[in-house]
Amino acid sequence: MILLDRHSPTAIILLGGMALGLCLPAAGAALRAEARILTGWGGGKAEEMVPKAARIGFVELVVDRQPAANLARYVELGKQHHIDIYGCLSLGDLAAWKQTYPDSVPPLQVMSAAEEEARKRIQADPTPDKSRYQFGGEPVNETEVLVTPLLCFHDPRVMEVCKRQIEEVLKVPGVKGVAFDFIGYQNYRCCRCPRSQTLLAAHLQKHPGESPERFAIETLVDFNNHLAAYARAVNPTAQVITHVYPTFLSEPLYGNRLDVDVCAQTAAWFFEPFWSTQKIRDYARTITNEAHRYHSRPHGAALIGYGRQPVKSAERLTAELQAILDGGCVRVHVSSFDDVVTTPEAADVFRKFFGKAGGQPTETH
Numbered sequence: 001m002i003l004l005d006r007h008s009p010t011a012i013i014l015l016g017g018m019a020l021g022l023c024l025p026a027a028g029a030a031l032r033a034e035a036r037i038l039t040g041w042g043g044g045k046a047e048e049m050v051p052k053a054a055r056i057g058f059v060e061l062v063v064d065r066q067p068a069a070n071l072a073r074y075v076e077l078g079k080q081h082h083i084d085i086y087g088c089l090s091l092g093d094l095a096a097w098k099q100t101y102p103d104s105v106p107p108l109q110v111m112s113a114a115e116e117e118a119r120k121r122i123q124a125d126p127t128p129d130k131s132r133y134q135f136g137g138e139p140v141n142e143t144e145v146l147v148t149p150l151l152c153f154h155d156p157r158v159m160e161v162c163k164r165q166i167e168e169v170l171k172v173p174g175v176k177g178v179a180f181d182f183i184g185y186q187n188y189r190c191c192r193c194p195r196s197q198t199l200l201a202a203h204l205q206k207h208p209g210e211s212p213e214r215f216a217i218e219t220l221v222d223f224n225n226h227l228a229a230y231a232r233a234v235n236p237t238a239q240v241i242t243h244v245y246p247t248f249l250s251e252p253l254y255g256n257r258l259d260v261d262v263c264a265q266t267a268a269w270f271f272e273p274f275w276s277t278q279k280i281r282d283y284a285r286t287i288t289n290e291a292h293r294y295h296s297r298p299h300g301a302a303l304i305g306y307g308r309q310p311v312k313s314a315e316r317l318t319a320e321l322q323a324i325l326d327g328g329c330v331r332v333h334v335s336s337f338d339d340v341v342t343t344p345e346a347a348d349v350f351r352k353f354f355g356k357a358g359g360q361p362t363e364t365h
């Protein structure tokens with residue numbers, strides 16, 4: 001068994017229970033290629049996606065928990081094609097709220113008047129790119145918010161809703177685990193609903209001099225970690241992965257605070273202006289090198305956006321993936337995998353980086 005030490009080109013080879021640290025710089029590149037792990041977030045029909053995803057080199061896919069039959073089919077086909085499947089839950093899933101609390105109004109996050117104004121302006125913007133709106137990624141314009149409404153996780157009932165979703169996902173036989181998405185603040189700062197503001201005031205009274213951002217990040221991190229622990233309690237072998245989204249303005253790379261198995265953080269976002277390769281490399285390096293700053297469990301992963309307008313060229317994708325690898329990050333997540341699978345140029349690029357040349361055949365016809 002060969003494990004790659006993620007902080008240096010040192011390979012740690014475990015032989016008969018003995019761990020030996022051997023410096024193998026010449027073999028480092030080859031080992032690194034072997035160590036690359038490609039995970040996709042997206043959707044579509046399992047039959048149309050899984051065999052093709054396997055040929056590209058995906059080894060993990062994240063799909064919505066609903067419809068449950070589609071998730072089960074992904075798991076079934078995933079087994080045949082050596083792909084692990086995760087079911088996804090989100091704070092934007094208002095149907096999940098209705099399922100648990102059919103007679104109660106969902107406690108949606110609230111924004112300030114100015115933020116609400118920004119939401120209306122973005123929604124009404126008729127230009128194709130909504131004037132460089134980043135849709136939950138790091139903003140380019142002065143005031144940006146997510147146009148998607150999100151449940152306020154400061155309401156304890158929202159925790160219950162998410163727990164029900166975790167149970168539902170982990171009931172699917174053979175599923176690898178759960179994936180979190182859209183766990184954050186709609187305004188990238190903090191919820192302004194009366195409950196959140198009351199909790200913030202109580203927090204500040206208890207911790208005089210602390211910033212409101214501290215309350216926002218601590219409660220966000222606690223919520224994630226509580227859910228991750230719950231998933232492990234439901235099934236100790238379940239893996240928990242996440243994509244940090246929407247962004248959190250005062251600390252975009254907070255993902256290493258999350259006690260999950262794999263935390264994907266954005267290293268190259270979807271939209272123009274595309275991130276410089278320097279920034280991608282720097283983020284990938286931080287994602288990898290700082291992964292264990294707070295917890296020993298998490299692996300860091302770099303997320304790359306692909307498929308929205310403008311669609312990235314093969315050259316652009318190649319440069320972004322190379323920058324991530326140059327930053328030392330061997331785990332790459334891409335959203336959306338269905339766009340990669342259905343776009344031959346993109347599929348070719350990912351196959352070059354992640355395809356298992358000479359590996360197991362992934363389909364019979």
Ligand SMILES: [Zn+2]
Pocket residue numbers: 108109110152153154155191192193194195196197
């Ligand atoms: Zn709130």
